[in-house]
Amino acid sequence: MHLHLKILGIGCRKSRALKANVKQALARLPELNVELEEVTSVHEILEYQIKAAPALLINGIPAYEDEVPSVDELVRNLRPFMQKPKPMKKILVPTDFSDIAANAYRFAQRLAADNPSAEVRVMHAYHPSFDYSNPYLDMPAAEFESVKRELMRNFIAEHTVASRQSGSVATVAKPQTELYIGFAGEEVVRLSKEADLIVMGTTGQGNVMEKVFGSVSTHVARNAHCPVLLVPGNCKCKGFKEIVFASNYNAADEAVLQQLIEMAGVGPANIHFVHVEEEAGKPYSVSKVEFEQAVRENMPDIGFNTVEIECSDIEEGIVKYAEDIDADLIAMGTVHRSFLETLFHRSVTKRMAFHTTVPLLVLHYDQ
Known part of the structure; x- marks a missing residue:
């Protein structure tokens, strides 16, 4: 992936320090394909409409303004542009045998059917001594495991389905199935190191918090070592043609977008690059902005619509826009997960906003 860096500064001490740190960071990342440009003219700097100089732009997106990041921080934020997305070969599907999990399993099968090299692995984790609602609590361990295997x-x-390809019915390869004794969230995160994608439902047969947003889903989405696709129970897989990418204007957005395109397997599709400005009492409004031409040139086969949304609530803005365009997928990713942390630590009422018919794809770049 081509990387274009611009340093905006008038040659002051902070500008020189920024330039020096950028060069040191690039020296530690020799495999990067980088074009480094420095803009020192005050007139030209004003055209970029930045808040303050010095500033560093990564592919046209302001990454730093009026600050000098350390060399280590620059390396951390530039390294994602070196990563090549992995083909989606191993799909992990956690299940609690609920209808919600069954729908996620069917969804995963449809994704695998579009990728001949993909394999689906279905796993179930249980910890009977901590499950006080378990009717088999007093059952011997070996017998209890036998019950779980029968459930699997x-x-x-x-719930294994057939996929229709070129007018004929092709049977999906039989998935691998595995049982683990342990806490579900921890086991899924551990297994995520061997997976390319996790597909799981957002609620299940758990406690009250599980019903609200899915404590296991939340834990996995925040801590997994691979992308996580959260599938609402009423969602059907119909392909990804209209994708909402929720962004906090992070410098690594383009790299995350590239991973999204590879993971979603999109062909002719539109990606709606959405940034939400949250302000109390602000009515919902949408305005289009121009997307950096460099990104368009790197991804010529993808249609981009870039919008700024103003509203009183981040989740409401994202979901409302997704509903307005009849989106097939909401995706988000961040290097330090600060944006994701914000979303997952809202009140229960606000988190309910994500209970739509739109799947949520969570991408990580700080692993």
Whole structure:
């Protein structure tokens, strides 16, 4: 991926320090394909409409303004542009045998059907000594495991689907199935190191918090070592043609976008690059902005619509826009997960905003 860096500064001490740190960071990343440009004319700097100089732009997106990041921080934020997205070969599907999990499993199968090299791995984690609602609590461990295996066999038999390709029905390859003793969230995160994508429902047969947003789903989305696709229970897989990418204008947005395109397997599609400005009492409004031409040139086959949304609530703005365009997917990613942390630590009422028919893809770049 081509990387274009611009340093905006008038040659002051902070500008020189920024330039020196950028050069040191690039020296530690020799594989990067970088074009470095310095803009020192006050007149030209004003045209970029930055808040203050010195500033560093990464592919046209302001990454730093009026600050000098350390060399280590620059390396951390530039390294994602070196990463080549992995092909989606291993899809992990956690299940609790609920209808919600069954829908996520069907969704995963449809994704795998579009990728001949993909394999689906269905896993279930249980910890009977901590599950006080478990009717088999007093059952011997070996017998209890046998019950779980039977539940898994029934789950796979009932919910394995066939995919239609070129007018003929192609049977989906039989998935791998595995049982683990342990806490579900921790086991899924551990297994995520061996997966290319996790597909899971957002609620299940758990406690009250699980019903609200899915404590296991939240834990996995925040801590997994691979992308996580959260599938609402009423969602059907119909391909990804209209994708909302929720951004906090992070410098690594282009790299995350590239990973999104590879993971979603999009062909002719539109990606709506959405940034939400949250302000109390602000009515919902949408305005289009021009997307950096450098990104368009790197991804010529993808249609881009870039919008600024003003509203009183981040989640409301994202979901409302997704509903307005009939989106097939909401995606978000961040280097330090600060934006994701903000979303997942809202009140229960606000988190309910994500209970739409739109899947949520969470991408990580700080692993």
